[in-house]
Amino acid sequence: MPRNEIKIGGFGGQGVILSGYILGRAASIYDSKYATMIQAFGPEARGSACSAQLIISDEPISYPYIVAPNVMVLMSQEAYSKFTPELAPGGILLTEEDLVVTHNLRADVRHFSIPATRIAEELGKRLVLNIVMLGFATALTNLVGRDAARNAVKVSVPKGTEELNFAAFEKGYEYGLQLLKKEPEKILA
Amino acid sequence: MHADPIGVLTGAHFIDGDHACSEGAIAAGCRFVAGYPITPSTEVVERIAERFPFVGGVFIQMEDEIASSIAIQGAVWGGKKAMTVTSGPGFSLMMEHIGLAAMTETPCVFVDVQRAGPSTGLPTMPAQGDMMQARWGSHGDYQIIAIVPNSPQECFDLTVHAFNLSERYRVPVMMMMDECVGHMIERVVIPSADKIEVHNRKVYDGPKESYRAFETGRDLIPSMVKAGDGYRIHVTGLTHDEKGYPDMSVSAQGKLVQRLMDKIRIHADDIVMYKEEDVEGADVVVVSFGITSRTAIPAIEQARAKGLKVGHLRLVVVWPFPEKRIRELAGKVKSIVVPELNMGQIVYEVERCAAGKCNVVSVPHAGGTVHQPKDILAAIEKSLRGT
Known part of the structure; x- marks a missing residue:
């Protein structure tokens, strides 16, 4: 697997940083790959734009910043407007269906969306929307394996919430697999 | 001696450089930290404050950096291993007490997670602008040791090493991190305590x-x-x-x-530490340190793809400076290229050692982000013109 650059964007409080962290932890601890995560570090607070930048590769990572992300996971309209111009040609864009309207999308972009907030609400906690998105991203990319992602979720979420988070992960993962069956030609990072 | 297993979180972690530095200090036996939290070093003391109650350590959030840098010296004379943690503005305030530690031969560690200066500068963004300050910042003549990690793993390994060097030579040792390495999250493998070598001061x-x-x-x-x-x-x-x-x-x-x-x-030959790659037979050698050693790699690879013979020497210990090795290399290569996240500091040391024997090219950067590899590549190519 060559160098993959991933940007996860949304607003503060959605668990953007945590989902990036879990993805990186899955890759570097449970999948024997290399991962480097950089947080967009600024005066981000609940409700304002924030992002996590992650590189996952089979080779040691030298340059630590992302240049042209080939995978984007976006959970807010602001993040969509701000970040999609950076997406590499042919890149994969994963969005939260109800929070992001994908207007003027470039033709080369491989786009998938999921109503992650609704799914999270059906599970009883809107908070786990980031883990639904993580399951979705795991199904639609080759970044990390399902087991690695699940292991990383287990050790990264608050004690006592593992089952809820597993359920969220599985919902997102299954939703992703169903989409892939419909459009197998769009596969994969 | 080996590390006390009580403080060692053996295993594979996905943590940032600041946290890895804290774990390195704990593994090395540090049990006293005084600090005045400042971005981008705050996470070091946050983790220390969280972990110290479980290992019998004392953390004090002091009134300022001047107090922090003297409190640690009191702790050392009380028998503890101690460190303080800061960034540029706080490092400036600590200079007086770095001199005191040098003069009284008090073994202690100063962590400086560098951000862009001067003054309060860019609090949340990286730089390597305190490298000369680490060496010369306090008045009078003295020697210190300064170490520059380029990854969270090295923040762990080299913080252990920093304590070991300070204990062996009874000098203040500077851990010269930067915002990028401090906040970067990567895999950090902490070995078992019996695999971590720990040195303690000579006791009378x-x-x-x-x-x-x-x-x-x-x-x-x-x-x-x-x-x-x-x-x-x-x-x-x-x-x-x-x-x-x-x-x-x-x-x-x-x-x-x-x-x-x-x-x-x-003892300089024992203290000096650098890593070389393809230096033998090279026409150009890039001398780098810290985060810049990672941004230099794509530039070096691109230069090699163009057929240039480029080697890489990364300074791990910057002070004392590897004078002998740079002198030797200067006699063999056509040019040395020195990228650094400052307007030119370590390049002067390289020029001094090269003494006109080869072309020395600086790749300065005022900080706030890291170098773009293309700028380092351009300097590599430029350095060969006219040689």
């Missing part, structure tokens, strides 16, 4: 009447006692004799300062 346990606090053998490093052991000791920033008593004579000054310099110089 001879008869009380013949104890001379600053008497040394051929290694020029005095043995320590701690307050409360019953030895008569006098520790002062004034020029002092072997007993530690103030001695305002030219001869005492000459003898003491010469030893403070020589105790690092005579």
